[in-house]
Amino acid sequence: MAELGPVVWPPAPIGTERLVLRAPEARDRAAFIELLASPEVHTHLGGPRPRDEVERAVPEIPERRLGLFVIDLDGAMIGQIMLTRNTGHLRQAAGKAELGYLFLPEAWGYGYAAEACAAALDWFADALPGEPVVLATQTANERSMRLAAKLGFTEVERFEAYGAAQWLGVWSSVTSCAHRRSDDPKETA
């Protein structure tokens, strides 16, 4: 995996209103297995891996991979967010930092993914100022499309890949700050 950039990893846990973004721990193993083997989670991701294969592959202490945040609600893992360097398979995303997210189905519909991704993007904007982040998702993945829009990703292109229609969006802390500034009377005066 290509390096994300000159970042200290893992960072100190990041707290949000309801969640903590932190490095993986041994107690997260069952949730990692569920995330990777769940047919519902992988509906728009090419299908799940066989559960027995996942059971064998996930180590006792899940790997602390660069850019991987565990999302913790009241001490239990409910999902993961990845901020990784795209290694080139996705056209205009090649070489760019890319956001990915997987949440357990029982945690959908509460705004947890939006809350956690916003915090991860804030962390990224501090760690690598001005660098854009891309996001690819199937257009049929309605929850993911809504989340991307909510986070402030804007469309770069649509294309076919892996037998499905894909959406590629980009987010920039620069344009996000510009939006915040135009809302702030002190900044626009």
Ligand SMILES: CC(C)(COP(=O)(O)OP(=O)(O)OC[C@H]1O[C@@H](n2cnc3c(N)ncnc32)[C@H](O)[C@@H]1OP(=O)(O)O)[C@@H](O)C(=O)NCCC(=O)NCCS
């Ligand atoms: C994509 C995914 C993360 C979206 O999860 P999600 O829970 O729908 O996303 P959000 O955190 O934005 O939550 C939005 C929902 O929470 C609801 N909600 C409830 N309480 C809320 C609150 N306090 N704040 C905000 N939203 C709240 C919103 O109304 C919205 O509901 P709706 O979808 O019925 O309109 C999730 O479906 C998933 O993990 N899918 C499988 C993996 C995947 O496909 N990943 C894409 C790879 S790029």
